[in-house]
Every structure is written in C-alpha cells, then in structure tokens.
Amino acid sequence: MFGAGGRMGSTVCSAVAADPELELVAAVDPYHEGIDLTQLGVPDTGLTVNRAVDTFAEQGVDVAVDFTVLDAARDNIAWCADHGVHAVVGTTGFTEDELDQLRVRFLNAAANAVIVPNFAIGAVLMMRFAELAAPYFDTAEIIEMHHDEKVDAPSGTAMLTAQRMAQASSSWGKDPTEKVVIEGARGGEGPGGIHIHSVRMRGAVAHQEVVLGTTGQSLTIRHDSYERTSFMPGVLLAIRAVRERPGLTIGLAALLGLEGKVGKA
Numbered sequence: 001m002f003g004a005g006g007r008m009g010s011t012v013c014s015a016v017a018a019d020p021e022l023e024l025v026a027a028v029d030p031y032h033e034g035i036d037l038t039q040l041g042v043p044d045t046g047l048t049v050n051r052a053v054d055t056f057a058e059q060g061v062d063v064a065v066d067f068t069v070l071d072a073a074r075d076n077i078a079w080c081a082d083h084g085v086h087a088v089v090g091t092t093g094f095t096e097d098e099l100d101q102l103r104v105r106f107l108n109a110a111a112n113a114v115i116v117p118n119f120a121i122g123a124v125l126m127m128r129f130a131e132l133a134a135p136y137f138d139t140a141e142i143i144e145m146h147h148d149e150k151v152d153a154p155s156g157t158a159m160l161t162a163q164r165m166a167q168a169s170s171s172w173g174k175d176p177t178e179k180v181v182i183e184g185a186r187g188g189e190g191p192g193g194i195h196i197h198s199v200r201m202r203g204a205v206a207h208q209e210v211v212l213g214t215t216g217q218s219l220t221i222r223h224d225s226y227e228r229t230s231f232m233p234g235v236l237l238a239i240r241a242v243r244e245r246p247g248l249t250i251g252l253a254a255l256l257g258l259e260g261k262v263g264k265a
Helices: 007-018 054-058 070-083 096-107 121-136 156-168 228-244
Strands: 063-066 086-089 113-115 139-146 195-200 206-214 217-225 248-250
Touching: 007 228, 054 070, 063 070, 063 228, 070 086, 070 096, 070 113, 086 228, 096 113, 096 248, 113 228, 121 156, 121 206, 121 217, 121 228, 139 156, 156 195, 156 206, 217 228
Parallel strands: 063 086, 086 113, 113 248, 139 195
Antiparallel strands: 139 206, 206 217
C-alpha cells in the first residue's frame, strides 16, 4: 500500500486486512515511517509503515495500491511497471499524454495497472447514466464537490464524466454567456464544451451532480459519498481484477461491464 498513512490509505489497509481472500503484507509512506498500522486504526497485522518502496519487493507483493499525490504516484507506478507488480491507482490528475505513456509502458511490462478516478460503484453508475442520457439533451453542466484537502480541480470523476458524455453526443447547445461579471463564474470548459464547476468544502467527501436540460425539462443525476468506506468495494474489486486486465485500464466501469457506445434508438 502506497500512502498508507493517509485517510484513504489507512482505510484501504483496513479493508484489505479484513478481507479473508487478501493479505496485507506491506505499507509504505515516508511521512509515517515506523508507525504501527494499529495506530492508524488498522486491525492488528503486525506491520509497521516503511519508508522505502523496496519493501514491496522484499515481501513479494503481487498488487500495490496507490493513494498518494500525483508526483509520488508517477514514481510509484513506474516502479511497479519495472518490478512486475500490478498497480491499482486512486490518485488523480494524470494528463492524457501521461496516460498514453503508461499504456505503452504497461503494454511492455510484466504487470498491469488500473487507474480509477472514483472507486464508488454508485459514482460509476452515475457516469453511465449521464452517458446514456447525453444524446437526448441539448445542454449539460457538471458540479463536483470534494473535501478541502483535494489539490486538483476539476476532479478526475468530473473529467471522465464529461469525456464519456461528449463521446455519446456532439450536439450541445452554445453557451449564451456574453458578459462574465466574475472570472470563472461559468466554471471550466471540459470535453465537448461541457462546463464543470468545482467546489472545495470542509466537511465534504466526494459529491457530483450532472444537470442536463432540453426544451421544457431537465434531468439531474447525483451521487454522494459520505464516508471513505464507500470506495472500498471498488478498491477490492480492482485488486482482484487487475491481474486479469492486460496493460492499462482506466476507470471502474470496465471491471463492472458498464462500458459501451450509446446513442438514440
């Protein structure tokens, strides 16, 4: 586990330790080196947090999970590819160029990788529902809200949602705004020209609304994660599935069978 000392990292460690089919064998976090995992609320595994990633090789790790920050995740994923360790990544913010480079890297590696912007199964369904609805509406906007420790905006979930909606429909109405009173009031323009608004709020975890509109009606699709435990079924699913997913897989939808082209009947 990369980033074991963080909130998500310790939650993942607890979920893996509690799963009878999985074994937690190593935890790495340079900022929490030497701390017993029980001090982070993890069931007693006899493990302490290590600083060096080489401990994964020493322990014969099959799958490494990364919930860190982007700069660290880049190095961690590269290490996994070079050492034949499958990677499950919840860190967001990778550019399309970086993802293309990772596709090539894992195509030639003895390991696979799954990068998931949002491990909540409800969030994956939200994205799929928005993708299905897109061809039937003329306008759409996305509002995402996260905790006040999230450093990237928009979220990876919002970007992936807009991308999938844009692939499902190219017929979006033009933004009528002619005068912007406060810069940024219309949010950022994402894939397909879909506007994305990011809120960073203390007390929040992860929330997103997709609002679609057409003549005489609107549709709002919303998902809320109130606790980090909401992501654990998806994390455990990815850990089990990554070995059977050659190369690089983006998003949990592929693991749930929720990918596919959509369009009007």
